[in-house]
């Protein structure tokens with residue numbers, strides 16, 4: 665789904681140089697399988713070939729950073745070229761960047777902070793969902809720290825797990841600038857969290873769970889204490905959802921909803937962990 669978080673014409677594919685290995689691994693694979701690009705009459709590999717043709721150093725970076733994607737890059741680079749105009753290549757570059765906009769904003773945290781679901785979000789929605797006072801909290805896939813910093817105003821300590829280096833650095837700079845003493849920023853994939861079992865009173869996430877529900881919820885449950893809470897607290901966007909997420913309700917999550925300041929219907933979720 666196109667979210668229009670950025671105007672891709674303002675960016676270049678140089679931003680790939682800021683992407684982590686896991687993101688490159690995700691991008692340089694056959695997305696056509698999901699009919700994402702072909703549904704728009706585009707061939708992903710051809711668009712990528714055109715987009716990258718003027719950026720051999722970006723291709724070199726991807727080869728070094730994610731060598732497991734060498735076959736995909738070989739295929740792109742073997743596509744016959746020479747007939748492409750500057751305009752055509754730029755159009756493909758913009759097209760690719762717009763479709764990969766979520767990754768682009770991860771490289772520009774200040775831009776990410778201004779996207780629909782973050783910019784006007786009110787932390788009261790988090791506080792209504794769960795008691796954070798004095799608690800040990802994990803925020804999974806923290807991004808710019810929307811939930812982690814809100815939780816830190818009440819919690820004893822918050823661990824902000826985030827797999828994007830640019831975003832980890834953004835949060836660390838904020839912690840330093842604002843002298844926030846109870847937030848610790850670490851790496852971490854929702855399916856493979858770098859914590860022992862049964863540690864956290866509350867495990868938070870927002871806009872992270874959803875690709876692999878079973879594994880993601882199992883891993884969040886593993887690091888939560890018996891009697892602790894899993895909380896999914898989404899931001900305030902404009903999408904007019906009409907029902908809660910069945911994948912979550914069927915796994916025992918309670919849901920709450922409110923109309924957001926952006927005009928959308930927002931569903932939030934929580935589940936007590938009983939081991």
Ligand SMILES: C[S@@+](CC[C@H](N)C(=O)[O-])C[C@H]1O[C@@H](n2cnc3c(N)ncnc32)[C@H](O)[C@@H]1O
Nearest residue numbers: 804805806807810827828852853854870871872
């Ligand atoms: C849409 S943003 C949401 C950021 C933040 N949770 C919020 O709601 O404001 C998704 C975040 O999840 C992170 N992410 C992506 N894949 C992830 C994974 N497999 N495990 C953990 N975090 C992931 C991204 O780097 C990004 O920071």
